[in-house]
Amino acid sequence: MLLVLLGAPAAAGAQTEFHYQYGKFVNPFTGTRAYASVLTVQQASRWSLGDSFYFIDFADDGGADGFNEKSYYGEWYPTLSLGRVSNRRIGAGPIRDVAIVSGFNFGSDANIFRYVPGGRLSWSVPGFFFLNTDFGAAIDKGKGIAGGGAPRTDAGFVFDVNWGAGFDIGRHSFLFTGHTKFMGATTNELGRAVKPSLLAQPQLGWDVGKALTGHANQLFLGVEYQYWGNKLGVDGGDNVAQLWVMWRM
Template structure:
């Protein structure tokens, strides 16, 4: 998987807010711009470089489900074939059984069940992954949303033959994502993020691709509200990234990064 800018599965569904979840069935969308800065590992060389990540992401609700898409642009300032002004993206549309049936589908803390169809793509490494699966949306006190996804992780990449990263055997993914808004005194905060496990595989050269754990919690202070009174627009905070077996090799990330979010 050399040269893949997979440093962000970031914030799958993290753009969802009370506004989106309370919206009517008509389509509604929310767009965000994120900036991150931190010292991340090149898993194939072991070197660590300060990396800038600019993200454009959008969460939306349509009549029968939801959609989340983001595109990252990554640059680490080092011409080493990894994160060299690279782009990477993911898209996750869902089809809600509750919206199809026009009633609550679930029991106990499960408030909805949905089909999910994800796609992960990397331009420079010619990587393409399909992630069909099932989502459970949970009713967790204090959280705006809490979702768990179980999907296949199907490799449809072009592989070495066309100059890309090595193709791999298929695997699976488990992901949990969340968002919670809270106040401390007069200050407002947004706690969001996701954690995933992707199972082990084998690449087309016969080499093992280790299963990995990636967790990316984010904590943001509503600095726009604090300084100007304009709430839910500009956040300043930190993202902590823990990535065990980054991109399937024996290298880890364990780092805090500057995180700035501008919400339209």
């Protein structure tokens, strides 16, 4: 199970998941909405001195406005655990570890490429498989307007909370996971202000595989709610509840 893997202090391993989401998303540049399918491939893994997490979203809304049409977006976050490097606990109280994060963001819609160096605090909280707070800088290394992409931006601040928890109701098991990311205000290469944005993506899933076949932690059915204030730095936002299906290898 991905969440147990990320929360456990022991052996190395990897967990791959495939997610399918379907909902009606807003194009922040036109204000129009369209139904889109999003297929996500993600993997969490552990190595001797840290962790690695990546995902790639493939989105298609079948439209013709240049947004979410057979596009992809991905993020990769390898970490270096100071606790594992020093072979002792780094932290105090509920902080169980401190890590160095080296992140990368990339996407096709606007030819995005960003470095996201920073740090992570991993927390030990009852009821959670994992709970992390990540912080760092978003350093734009895209080609900008000259390369046919979105205007390049100055470096900005990023803060992210990501979590995973499980609970049972009777004989049924549920998964509650997701993240919330804040990106600070910055300025683009045209001298225009890019507003701060807040993206929250909590997911609630029912372990349908366990309920119907007895095979736990493999197939989940539920909902992902997305709130995106000032989506992509544009005034306004997006609120959408999506069908969410997750298959875990």
